[in-house]
Amino acid sequence: MKLKKRYISLLCICSLAMSSCDSFLEEKPLDQKDSNQFWQTAADAETGVNALYFGGVPYLHNTGGGWTPKATCWGGIISGLYVDRRKDRQFTNASEGCNFNVASFEDQAMSYWHEFYKGISRANFVIANVPNMTGVLSEETIKYYVAQGKFFRAYAYFWLVKEFGDVPYISEPYTSPDGIFKERIPAAEVYGYIEQDLLDIVNNNGLPNKAFYDNGCYATLPMAQTLLAQVYLQRAGAPLNGGDADYAKAAQMALKVVEGGQHALVQAGGSSDDLNSAFNVIKTTKSSNEIIYAKEYNYTNHKVGNSYAAHSMGSDASQWKDANGSAIFHPGGDVLENIYLPCDMIVNSYDPADIRGHEKQFFFREYTDATGVSHQLNNIGNWAWFDEKSLMEGHDGDYNMPMFRYSEVLLIAAEGLARTGQESAALGYLNQVRNRAGLANETATGDALIQSILTERLHEFPLEFKVWDDIRRTRLYPEEVGAQSGKLNWVPLTSAKIQNKPDGQIRVGAIPEYALLWPIPLDEMQANPALQGHQNPGWN
Structure with a gap:
């Protein structure tokens, strides 16, 4: 399986090296081009399209950094259904303490906002410029490239409207500072634009x-x-x-x-119920047609890996020794920490017949090393992220991360x-x-x-x-019915027993409804006069 190359340099878009569909991502920035020089060749167009895959929503799997939860994890942690055991982020501790205030959530809100609008900017450049390349690209290629731009623009706005509600809608690339300050528009209108982009693809075979x-x-x-x-x-x-x-x-x-x-x-x-099960195939495959979309990684061959492997189990596993007294795992950065530990209620709710709840399907508790020594985890580990090779060799992981299945x-x-x-x-x-x-x-x-x-x-x-x-x-939240019942009761959020508020404790009604949306980042409000005075309700 091959990846595209990244990044492109086009005003707010970084430099992206060229690649065909079966070329892999490499970090080889090209010299920068301004907007008058770009969109002149087929290589320019392909570069612009490839950039769509390396910013915006796909990069939530990369945003977060180091030993802390990825942006993909943030909602689950706020819900209390998952716990960051390292607790290196202010928003993690604030969420557990039910301190829903702008200052504690500002950094994450800004990361979301920046990443989504970066993806939108790249998509707008493709959508606006590729149709003008009729002397360079075939009609079919133009249609294909524009459809990819519309897909990623819709994807970014979908996440924006889910996370923030009303947001500014930008549909043209910025080529000057004129008109850059946009007001928020109602979420219903944003959804309408998202629908329009996707229907254009679906109805026109883009x-x-x-x-x-x-x-x-x-x-x-x-x-x-x-x-x-x-x-x-x-x-x-x-x-x-x-x-x-x-x-x-x-x-x-x-x-x-x-x-x-x-x-x-x-x-x-x-x-089956073994390492060849469907769920292990989903984890390891780079060919399965159950995967509709995945974020691509491959560290072994191209030094572009994911850091989920180091977050697949707790720090106790870093102390494990084999029969020869040697440390087993050497994760990137020499740190193991489960920053997305599922609460016991989730793990214990699987029916005994449910293969997904069995050992080494989605989760695991035990690992046997190459010398035959068996090790037990203090807390459950996330087998879906476990990558033995990367953990033993001390680098990021190889597995792609499913986004649509x-x-x-x-x-x-x-x-x-x-x-x-x-x-x-x-x-x-x-x-x-x-x-x-x-x-x-x-x-x-x-x-x-x-x-x-x-x-x-x-x-x-x-x-x-x-x-x-x-x-x-x-507006429902899962509560336990009984261990291994295979069932959960979904009850109104306002009166639900919320998990891990704080860690290991339950607090009824711990998530206020306003916390279902993120605050508009203060930095963005200060930079854009059209946003000032329009914070999401409830955030102080």
Whole structure:
């Protein structure tokens, strides 16, 4: 599997070395070009498109730094369902103490804001300039490049509107300081622009109907359809409450991915329960068509790796010795720390028959080294991130990080159908995911069916950062039903028993509704006069 090269230099876009679809990412910046020199050659256009994959939402997997939680982890930590055991970030400690104030959350809010608008800026340059390159690029290539720009612009705005609500909408590249100060517009309008970009791709065949890995890890039609299904599902719930109309659209778009035939569950009939299981294939593969979109990494061959491996288990594992008395792991930076430890309620809620809750599927408790010595973790580890080679050799990991999977498409279809009165069809899609995990068919109806689907989403994606969005759109929070029951009760957030407020303790109603949105960064408000005086309600 190959990666694109990065970064490009184009006003606010960094320098990106050129690559074809099957060239790998390398750090070889080119000399800078100004806007009058760029967008002249096919190589310029390809450079601009490649830059889309290395900024904005995909880079949430890189943002955070060092031994602290990645930006992908922040929502889960705020929810209390996951714990940062190192506690090196002010916002982590403030969240556990329920001190939801701007000062404690400013750095993370600014990181989000900057990363999303960086991705939007890159996309706007592609969308504005590529159509003018008719003497250089074919009509088909122009259409393909513009569609990729629209996908990543929609993706960045989707995250912006989820995280901040009303935001400035910028649809043209900045080539001068004129008009740079934009006011926030209503979230409903932002969602409308997101929908417009994605429908343009879906309705006009802007991207190929191929699986992600079959398309050289470039954007595909199923990626756009999946993102649009996610958009409809999120908009259907709070705070916009699009309701049945959006739930129906979410199901319809998810079913377009199903009907497109490019993606399928690994071991769809029922997973094995070993290191060759579906869930281990998902972890290690760079070819599976269950993956609709992934953030690419490969340290071994190209020194571009992820740091999740060092966060896969607690610091106690750094003291393990093999039979010869030698340290086993030498993680990058010589630090092991689980900065996204799932709470016991999640881990203990899996049905005993559920393969996903078994050892070395998503989680693990025990490791046997090459000399045969068995070691026990003090706390559960995240097997989905464990990368033995990288930890033993002292470098970042090789595994790609899934962002969209086919199982999510099936569960979006199930929820959209269930909420619009098509329960029989909904059960069919839900049970595909359950059966692969070793579970019997669900037969529930009504609210019990919705509860089952929400539980299935948490059990299927415990380490793929979906639950915070589910809490925000449903205003529901999971509570335990009983150990190994396979069930969770989703109850109103305002009266729910919130986990780890502080670490190891439960506090009822610990997350105020205003904390479901981030504060607008103070630095950004000071820089943009149009934002001053328009902080999100509740943040002081």
